[in-house]
Amino acid sequence: MSSDPEIKEITISSNADTEILIKEYTRGYSGEKKIAKCVLMKVEREKLLEAEYFRAMFGHGRWLESASHRVTLEEDNCTGMEVLLRSLHGTLKDMPLDSVTVPGTWHVIMSCDKYNVDQKSLSSWFETWWKHESQKEDTKDYYTEFSRKMMYPCFVFDYAHGFQSATKELVYESVGHITEKNPTDIGRMHLPPRIIQQINAARGRLRTILHKGLFETLGNLANDGKCSCKELTTFEYLREMARIHVWPLEDCMKAESINQMLERLRLFDATKMRKLTDPLSGKVRPCYYCNTSWDAIVLRAAKTVAEYFDGLCLDCMDISKDLRSYGDRDADYWEHNELEMWDTDCRIRHGEPTWYFSFMGRREKRGLIGD
Structure with missing residues (x-):
């Protein structure tokens, strides 16, 4: 008795004259193949001829399938093939956006590559799908993880706004080294390594700018200040930074994202910094350098970092x-x-x-x- 799953039928075109049976496989831990899904897609042969691969299959009579009205395609992803075939027939609007998962977009890319269909012909569809998917509540909660998985599809489908959003999200929200994530088992699909290098370089640049913005004035005070209160001011500034877990900066950033550090800077309170007072009058000693607006310095540094990078x-x-x-x-x-x-x-x-x-x-x- 066959253990093959039940065949599901999908009508791609109401004028269908050809059937394509898609067999999707999974692999076990030992490498053995097993049919996971079978879908019979009813298509129009004339529409298939718009793709070079199918034109070679049906158009010249050299393939066994050339004269057949039923073709079997092995080891394809059913969702990826449905999107591809609907794009050739102009019926993508009949396919619910929710029927394509995040891994499904990767399989669309693979199907297009296998059957020599330009992925950019699906750019408009992908943009619509991305906008729909990114607005889901569960996606918003895990947008950083979503961005790791969606950089590659945005890159391949040439969706500039999605790619900008994903790369900016990762630079500001990632902890540690930034990587992409492939939700499929097809290792050949990934971004050019240079892109990941540049994203990490952008995050490193933000860290440098933040450090300069927070500590440049303090460094000038420590190096050039002539006042007797600079030691106390330096200590108090660093103590307040330590209170909000921003100092030492390098140590704090090991387990935090750029945006988490910026949120902490909102807690900075210069009024908690002790000032050197005159022992006779009890009044704060007037000092141009030490009595600077430390709150403004911190806010300016945070604002500069927050507005610096717009994504790739x-x-x-x-x-x-x-x-x-x-x-x-x-x-x-x-x-x-x-x-x-x-x-x-x-x-x-x-x-x-x-x-x-x-x-x-x-x-x-x-x-x-x-x-």
């Missing part, structure tokens, strides 16, 4: 990969530094830091799926 820009990344067809890599590098037009012709608005970190250099090789 796909358009800047694309330009930097293919700057000039007649140029060389070294000349392109120097020209990039001279452009100084941060978001000209980009689909998203951003400043210089996004432009800078989106520089990927000329593409050295191809081979990654979707690159």
Whole structure:
């Protein structure tokens, strides 16, 4: 008796004249294959011919399936194939967005790659799906994890706003080294490593800017101050920073995100800092340097960091990969530094830091799926 699952039927086109049986497999721990799902998709042959792979299968009479009205495709993902086939038939609107999970978007990419369909032809559908999925309450609660899984689909489907949002989220909300996450078992699907390097570099830059903003004035006081109260002021400032768990900065940031550090800075209270008083009058000694507005310094540092990075820009990344067809890599590098037009012709608005970190250099090789 066969253990194959029951075949589910899906009508892709009301004018269907051909059936495609999709067999989706899972693998056990020992590597054995088992059919997990079977779906019979009713399609229109003429629409299939728009894809090169199916045109070769049905159009020239050289394949066994050329004259057949029923074709079996092994080891495909059913959801990925349904999206692909509906895109060829113009019936994607009939497929509920909730029927595609986060891993499902990755399988759509794989199906397009296998059957030689340009993933960017599905960009509009993916944008609609992403907006729908990102507004779900459970997605909002775990948006950082969602972003780790969605950087790659946003990159492949060329969805600039989603990619910007995901990369900014990870830079500001991640703890420790930032990585992407593949929700499938297909290891060939991942971002070019350079992208992850740049995202981590952006986070490191925020840490540097925060350190400078919080401690530059204090450093100047310690090095150049001539007053007798600078030792107490330095100690009190660091004590207040320690109270809100921001000092020592490097140690505190090991287990916290950038945004968590910025939230803590809101708790800074300069009135808790003791000031040197005159022993005779009991009044605070007037000192231009020590009586500066430490609250304003902290708030300004937090604001600078919060507004610094807008996420990576796909358009800047694309330009930097293919700057000039007649140029060389070294000349392109120097020209990039001279452009100084941060978001000209980009689909998203951003400043210089996004432009800078989106520089990927000329593409050295191809081979990654979707690159």
